[in-house]
């Protein structure tokens with residue numbers, strides 16, 4: 505079964521030829537390729553990748569990552585909008601609002617990417633408004649935590665046509681900060697907000713987040729290595745709202761096969777009729793408004 509990866513930040517040093525073979529071996533049909541501006545304002549990396557290998561990449565705008573996004577959020581949101589329009593990107597990248605240091609950064613001793621930009625800040629409004637006007641989706645990284653849910657819901661209610669992909673379903677790094685989020689809450693959001701989507705990236709079931717020493721992948725049943733039934737049921741009931749994601753970045757490309765395996769374990773947990781929707785059809789429909 506082919507899969508479309510809706511969310512990866514791939515570096516400019518990627519060996520596209522070698523990687524094409526790895527994608528083919530793993531049955532990854534397309535990757536939404538998001539570039540990394542790295543202080544230059546914008547990268548154009550996705551456009552170069554698509555120019556070099558148009559069959560394997562969907563161009564996504566640069567992600568909202570430090571330093572560009574952090575230094576000047578409204579400026580980066582403005583550049584995003586201009587580039588998305590002028591260069592015809594079908595989607596925007598992942599913008600970090602609340603973001604704890606990622607595991608691979610902690611391993612490298614980099615604790616600085618502990619980001620907080622309120623989602624209802626001016627830059628957040630710019631992104632929601634542009635998405636609402638254009639119909640182009642954008643991705644958010646927002647750690648799951650009680651205190652941030654009202655801000656997000658406020659924005660979803662204010663911009664009901666904005667297409668938002670909340671990345672990393674059920675990735676909860678600090679359980680004690682959460683009393684609300686779970687399959688029932690996500691179901692409520694889906695029913696209430698018609699343009700809210702989720703990407704399904706998660707680390708493996710036994711992954712421990714080094715910052716909290718907890719298992720962040722809350723949708724996993726760690727004994728079976730499959731989805732817990734309540735999460736599988738939620739996805740099966742609303743399959744067009746969930747998309748496969750690998751969340752690659754240049755530091756973890758050696759984990760490509762393992763990450764594909766994790767997403768295939770998610771798909772294998774779902775009823776057969778919805779697997780293809782979650783694997784690639786939902787992504788295609790969101791981006792191109794076409795059922796394949």
Ligand SMILES: [Zn+2]
Pocket residue numbers: 598644645671672
């Ligand atoms: Zn993320």
